[in-house]
Amino acid sequence: MRPHRVETSLAELAARIRRRADGQSGRFVLGVAGPPGAGKSTLARGIRDELNIAAGHARAEVAPMDGFHLTNAQLRAMGDLARKGEPDTFDTAGYVESLRLLRESPLGVTVPWPTYSRELHEPVPGGAVFDRQTIVVTEGNYLLLDEGKWADVRPLLDEAWYLDVPRPIIEKRLLRRHIRGGRTAGDARAKVENSDMLNARLVEHTRSRADLVLRKYGTGYRID
Ligand SMILES: Nc1ncnc2c1ncn2[C@@H]1O[C@H](COP(=O)(O)OP(=O)(O)OP(=O)(O)O)[C@@H](O)[C@H]1O
Numbered sequence: 658m659r660p661h662r663v664e665t666s667l668a669e670l671a672a673r674i675r676r677r678a679d680g681q682s683g684r685f686v687l688g689v690a691g692p693p694g695a696g697k698s699t700l701a702r703g704i705r706d707e708l709n710i711a712a713g714h715a716r717a718e719v720a721p722m723d724g725f726h727l728t729n730a731q732l733r734a735m736g737d738l739a740r741k742g743e744p745d746t747f748d749t750a751g752y753v754e755s756l757r758l759l760r761e762s763p764l765g766v767t768v769p770w771p772t773y774s775r776e777l778h779e780p781v782p783g784g785a786v787f788d789r790q791t792i793v794v795t796e797g798n799y800l801l802l803d804e805g806k807w808a809d810v811r812p813l814l815d816e817a818w819y820l821d822v823p824r825p826i827i828e829k830r831l832l833r834r835h836i837r838g839g840r841t842a843g844d845a846r847a848k849v850e851n852s853d854m855l856n857a858r859l860v861e862h863t864r865s866r867a868d869l870v871l872r873k874y875g876t877g878y879r880i881d
């Protein structure tokens with residue numbers, strides 16, 4: 658039997674979050690997980706923008722997991738620079754603590770959040786700032802991992818989405834991105850095969866921990 662699938666738009670997805678957040682006191686945290694290159698950052702920004710347009714003020718902000726990448730200097734010192742992007746190359750405890758802080762801080766209190774610069778290839782401390790936003794959209798590969806400190810993330814999410822993309826599409830996107838970022842075609846292929854796709858396979862196992870599994874479909878998304 659074919660699984661039942663529902664088409665939806667970014668506006669409808671944002672409305673779902675609005676309804677859920679309206680019924681909750683304190684900050685509402687939406688998590689968007691999925692393999693590398695799935696379009697998580699794009700979806701998170703889209704949801705934030707829809708929420709803010711509907712509210713007429715800055716009601717939501719993105720809190721990227723990527724802001725908790727260890728710095729290149731830290732990774733070099735550990736001999737782990739080539740493994741950058743794997744689950745243990747992040748400050749997972751810092752990420753969990755910051756999510757907790759966002760949930761517990763009263764509105765109006767400033768909470769800085771690190772972002773990640775794709776130009777510098779480094780985290781940017783305080784790249785985002787929360788104060789009166791009542792909705793947090795956190796996004797990254799490992800939000801739904803059930804290993805080590807990562808397992809502390811899921812209980813801090815009021816709702817979790819998994820963005821699913823077929824492997825061949827991810828591979829093509831990541832290759833393109835690495836080459837654009839200055840790698841040779843050979844280096845790009847090696848990074849995708851030896852690192853990115855291993856991370857992607859690890860993340861695929863976390864799909865079942867999401868409330869909603871989404872796939873890009875036409876101009877919107879499809880709920881699987
Ligand atoms: N819906 C989409 N359709 C086509 N291309 C897309 C879509 N969403 C994102 N992309 C492209 O795919 C690439 C990855 O998108 P994005 O940066 O949002 O993914 P990501 O899941 O955040 O990746 P990462 O895990 O590396 O941070 C980008 O080049 C982006 O332009």
Ligand SMILES: [Mg+2]
Nearest residue numbers: 697698699723
């Ligand atoms: Mg991203």
